[in-house]
Amino acid sequence: MTSAFNWHLTRYVAPFAHRGGALDVYESFQWKIQQDGLMARIAPHVDAFADEHPDERELFGERPWTIPERVPSGVVSRVEGRLERRLGKVISHQLLGRGGFVLGLKPFRLDELPVESWKGVLVAERESVLEAATKLLARPATALDVLELVVAGRAGELEWRHAEQPCPHPTPGVCVLLPLFDVVLRRKGYVHDHPFVQRELVGPLGDRVNLVELAAKAERGEPYGILLGAWMTGRDPDEDAIRLAAESLASGDPVGWFERLYAESANGDAIVPWDSRSPHFLLSEWGVPGTGRALVVGAGLGEDAEYVAGLGYETVAFDVSESAVRLAQERFPESAVRYEAADLLDPPAEWRQAFDLVVEIMTVQALPEQLHAAAIARIAKFVRPGGTLLVIASGREEDGPVFAPPWPLTPSEIAAFATDGLEKGTMEDLRDGERHRWRATFHRPA
Numbered sequence: 148m149t150s151a152f153n154w155h156l157t158r159y160v161a162p163f164a165h166r167g168g169a170l171d172v173y174e175s176f177q178w179k180i181q182q183d184g185l186m187a188r189i190a191p192h193v194d195a196f197a198d199e200h201p202d203e204r205e206l207f208g209e210r211p212w213t214i215p216e217r218v219p220s221g222v223v224s225r226v227e228g229r230l231e232r233r234l235g236k237v238i239s240h241q242l243l244g245r246g247g248f249v250l251g252l253k254p255f256r257l258d259e260l261p262v263e264s265w266k267g268v269l270v271a272e273r274e275s276v277l278e279a280a281t282k283l284l285a286r287p288a289t290a291l292d293v294l295e296l297v298v299a300g301r302a303g304e305l306e307w308r309h310a311e312q313p314c315p316h317p318t319p320g321v322c323v324l325l326p327l328f329d330v331v332l333r334r335k336g337y338v339h340d341h342p343f344v345q346r347e348l349v350g351p352l353g354d355r356v357n358l359v360e361l362a363a364k365a366e367r368g369e370p371y372g373i374l375l376g377a378w379m380t381g382r383d384p385d386e387d388a389i390r391l392a393a394e395s396l397a398s399g400d401p402v403g404w405f406e407r408l409y410a411e412s413a414n415g416d417a418i419v420p421w422d423s424r425s426p427h428f429l430l431s432e433w434g435v436p437g438t439g440r441a442l443v444v445g446a447g448l449g450e451d452a453e454y455v456a457g458l459g460y461e462t463v464a465f466d467v468s469e470s471a472v473r474l475a476q477e478r479f480p481e482s483a484v485r486y487e488a489a490d491l492l493d494p495p496a497e498w499r500q501a502f503d504l505v506v507e508i509m510t511v512q513a514l515p516e517q518l519h520a521a522a523i524a525r526i527a528k529f530v531r532p533g534g535t536l537l538v539i540a541s542g543r544e545e546d547g548p549v550f551a552p553p554w555p556l557t558p559s560e561i562a563a564f565a566t567d568g569l570e571k572g573t574m575e576d577l578r579d580g581e582r583h584r585w586r587a588t589f590h591r592p593a
Contacts, residue, residue, distance in 0.1 A: 150193045150313045151185050152176055157312065159257055159343060160238060162268045168235030168254045175257055175343055183344060188315035262338045265345065269333070272309060272326035279307040290327045290375045291581070297323055298368050316359065324362035327375055332356060334383050335550065336390070351393040352551050361548060370583045372548045372555065387417035392552045401515050402467050402490070409447075409470035421447065426454035427508050429539045429577070429586050434458050439503030442529050443484075444491060445510030449475030452484045455506055463502075465489040491522055500531045500591070508539045511560075512553040519560055527567040533593035535572070538564055542576065542583040561585050568592070 155176045160169055169175075179185040235254060273290075280288035280296060283304055296302060297320040303310075305323055316322040325346070337348040337356065346358045365371040388408055395404035411417035430451055436459045443452040446464035448471060456462040465487045466472055472486045489495060491510065511522045530536050541555035549555070558576075564587065565571045572588035 148186075151180070151189050151315075153312055154189060154314050155179055155185070156238065157309070158268075158314075158345075162271070163255075163257065163260065163264070164238075166255055168238070170235055170254045170256045171258055172235050172238055179343055185315060189313055192313040192315065258342045260342065265339065265342070266330075266333050269326040269329040269345075272307075273330045275307040275309065276305065276323055276326060279305040279310075282306070290331075293323060293327060294365060294375060297366050302366075317363065318366065320366035321359055321362040324365055325358050328358050328361055328365075328373070331373060331375060332358075332550070335385060336393075350551065351389050352396060354549050354551055356548060356550070370542075370544060370547060370578065371581075372543050372583070373550045374581050384418050384420040387411065388420055388552055391417070396515065401518060402492075405466070405513075406468040406470055409468045409474060413470060413474060419448065421509065424450060426450045427539055429584065430454060430506065430508060430537070433537065433586065437504060439534075440501065440531075441504040441506065442498065442502040444505065444507040444526060444529075445513070446475065446486065447471050449479055449482070449484065449486065451506060451508055452486070453479055453482060455504070456482070456484045460504055463487065465491075465494075467491065491525055492518065494525055494529075499528050500534075502529050502531055503534045505529045505534065505536045507536065509541065509553065512540050512555050514554065515551075516549070516554045519554070519556070520563065523560065523563050524566060527564055527569050527589070530569060530589070530591045532591050534591050536564060536569060536589040538585065538587045538589070540585045542585045555583070556585060561587055564589050 156172075159175060160172055163169065176185075276293055277288050277290070280293045283296070283301075283306075284292060293305075296305065300320075302319040302323045305319075307323075309322060310319070314322055316325065329345070329348070332348050332350075336351040339345050339347060340349050341347070348356045348358065350356065361371055361373075365375070388404070391404035391407050391411075395401065395407070408417055408419060412419045412422075427450075431454060434454065438459055439461070441455050441458075441460035441462045443455055443462060443464040446452045446466050449464060452462055452464035452475070455464075462484045464475070464484050466475075467488070467490050469488045472488045475484075475486050476482070505526060507526050511519055511526070514522055526538075527536065538561065540561065541553060542561070543549070543555040543557060545557045545559060547555070547557070561574065562571070569589040569591050572590050573586075575586040577584040577586060
């Protein structure tokens, strides 16, 4: 009981003690016990913690510890409002230390704090973890360094504030990784929908992520589907795409955000996150000189199309965004590529089986999952007899998490390009650190 309450104070109350007294310290603790299974989740770790810290055994009471079904003995079912206010002030004073409590502050409720107020809580924990890793490694540590330590089973060697008490997380590795994932996802617009269930986040497009499950996958060395070591300072390059995609989908237009993104980027009001100003490296690794007609799907600002044209193909490149087409033409004013505005889901009829090489690089994954099958079918139809389709995409497992946009392709979705008479060629499942990519080819018999 004491351990559960101390963890609750550390996680939910202490970060806001400077505001004054919280009005729902005990109410929120009771909720965590009754509705969120706090006692059941923390009890096994109290036992282990007591074994590892025999000098502090008196804090945990006598074994065996039991998990109460309802309100535990020692926690009253209801605390009168005035008493709760006073208790909140006392706890705030104790957390801040002597002289730390500021008189005159109004009491507040933890469950009424704005979502934005909670962001800093895990940022502080993330910094604490990185500092501990820096001390352990004797050099500046990154989030990926922490992940390597966790996968190697060394999470318990990290001395950080949260490791000083039992917690309800299943393993020390999960405990260490949680703040790292939390900060990355909140920067992408994910928020909690209940203030006392911070481990569950909801994305701008409605997808839900359980941070405990995500951290556990990473600890096991499994693909976890997000760049944990992503840029953590300044503006997030994915921010505009996520914002515009959410607005577009909410209005019932799943592709309209591409035009808005490119149009706003032209004015400096948005960032196109995939604009690297160079062809995709998996394309340039694969490419060999050829002849005939080529089609580049979702060509964006033209870097891939220019590379394909340089291989010797008479190249057509299209994008659903007219602004993207215009910007590509401005970027390559002397280009031999024919840039066109067209909708992948409703392409020109004359493109059917008209191209010797079709290049699809991360266009299908930019569409919501319910459109993948239709987009894949359209792309397959572009390949003429004797022709080749090259597909490059971000990957995920069949049941892997989706941090949309994009919506990375599963193995079954990649295999689905073998349709309309296309036959599967090579299938490369490429994994490099945090990234999971596919590079696959398909051919139509002559």
